[in-house]
């Protein structure tokens with residue numbers, strides 16, 4: 178069986194948008210064994226993908242070259258006899274392990290002038306802000322070719338019984354609807370819907386007897402705490418108290434999800450949960466939630482998308498002017514709301 182090494186992106190959302198590429202590799206004849214080199218914080222997501230045969234935890238710190246360690250790992254992997262490596266990040270350092278592993282075909286976008294490291298080089302097309310999933314999926318084919326549409330949608334495995342146990346442990350009530358909000362966005366504040374808007378929506382949902390849970394990593398705890406405080410008891414924060422696996426299980430048990438453009442947005446899409454996905458400085462044309470059950474909300478004002486981490490104009494109108502009532506209406510269209518507030 179041919180063996181392929183995929184060097185995964187460093188972000189959870191990007192890893193999920195790379196799943197259609199993994200599905201394309203799976204369709205090759207003969208079917209290859211697909212092994213993925215991924216940072217520890219992305220590995221739990223990849224381990225839940227049916228297309229992945231093995232996740233190799235990358236020991237490197239984000240942002241460091243660590244040339245010696247990359248050479249060592251490459252030499253260790255040489256014995257696995259990979260036929261091809263596909264490098265998804267654009268950085269020079271991310272292509273070093275396949276190079277040191279002497280993988281005969283090393284595929285990726287040119288990125289940081291990686292002529293010496295790659296030998297099946299794709300040029301980024303003109304639609305650099307076109308769909309990210311398509312951008313990655315191209316790498317399964319010959320340079321210059323386009324992947325057939327429609328692309329496969331991301332899907333994550335979830336053990337329903339384990340997820341139910343996790344939900345009970347964290348206090349999800351079986352008898353009431355549970356909504357998950359994801360108010361964080363590692364990328365920066367220009368992707369975060371204001372805390373007072375999340376809080377106002379939580380109050381509107383609490384009036385409909387819906388429990389609201391705030392999920393995120395420890396880095397999102399401040400954003401989630403701000404929402405919980407402003408919501409005055411209408412939302413409870415679990416940010417930083419769950420592992421990524423537990424967060425995935427809780428998203429999988431949610432009746433619906435309200436999320437910024439973040440890794441958990443793509444997790445919710447891959448678990449087929451109904452969701453309202455809120456876009457500020459980024460665009461749903463570039464990184465949409467890949468699910469029929471998602472509603473992307475994006476105002477598309479004159480300065481948008483700017484892709485900035487912080488609003489360069491200081492007003493964040495792209496998100497401030499996205500009213501909680503509009504998100505509530507989108508949830509109504511998804512059919513996830515009880516018909517009327519509880520009186």
Ligand code: SF4
Nearest residue numbers: 480481483488494495
């Ligand atoms: S410049 Fe416009 S799109 Fe960018 S963050 Fe500010 S309001 Fe949003």
